[in-house]
């Protein structure tokens with residue numbers, strides 16, 4: 001009822017294009033950033049579900065700032081103030097959530113950022129403090145670096161204030177300016193500049209089943225390969241060929257014993273995904289010499305896509321008009337033993 005119209009109205013919204021490094025994109029997938037620069041059509045439209053996550057984040061931020069001010073009785077200033085910082089030759093620009101003053105925080109106050117965390121990340125944060133969240137340390141470091149010039153605040157520290165998404169519990173910790181982290185960020189930004197200048201997309205830093213890829217707006221495009229067809233072992237570098245044989249045997253062993261742990265299978269699948277990508281091919285025929293042939297291969301196909309949302313809202317009576325197809329990919333393994341097909 002309500003959700004259909006809301007989701008329809010959230011369609012077609014776009015994330016900001018990548019222009020320059022901002023603290024909030026320091027930990028983003030470099031391949032996703034490459035798409036934003038070289039093939040912006042890939043991410044030109046966010047799914048309504050992604051926009052809902054952004055909406056939820058904005059609402060959560062307001063709620064947390066209200067807690068700081070109204071319940072904690074701190075004074076909050078510099079809401080959404082812009083901070084420019086320099087890391088090596090790179091200029092980074094971003095907006096902070098605010099500066100907190102009062103109670104035990106002495107003038108000129110501390111920059112803070114608010115985050116809502118999943119229960120799993122929350123547990124780590126409560127246990128290990130900011131050390132459990134290096135990507136948020138990366139995000140807050142440029143704010144600390146740029147605040148003397150941008151805000152006239154030179155505190156060399158900032159607060160990460162977090163809320164547990166599951167039970168609304170709260171916790172915070174201090175990020176302290178660390179010269180080693182600044183060096184690491186400079187290296188990261190140099191590296192990213194090189195990647196973005198390259199006309200070829202960088203290798204995928206995550207596996208197909210990772211949390212990052214599952215929620216990425218470029219997922220379908222990124223994993224749809226237009227690569228060469230089939231390779232054999234002799235076309236791989238000797239060390240890769242050796243490793244491929246070992247993994248193929250491992251895969252077959254685990255495949256035949258379904259009691260084995262799925263994590264091992266995931267590890268081997270991820271290995272072959274990367275190998276196919278490294279050689280830019282759709283399949284590799286691996287003969288182990290014992291009559292066993294394993295062929296990890298990307299199968300391209302189509303799946304029927306049914307736009308139920310638009311259908312139910314606009315034209316419930318003519319649902320067939322909303323059926324379309326789109327390409328899909330799947331990593332599969334064909335296994336032969338002494339000439340007989342065992343599975344595919």
Ligand code: SF4
Pocket residue numbers: 029030031032204205206212213214216217218219220222223
């Ligand atoms: S699908 Fe994964 S590897 Fe590809 S751009 Fe997105 S996060 Fe990066």
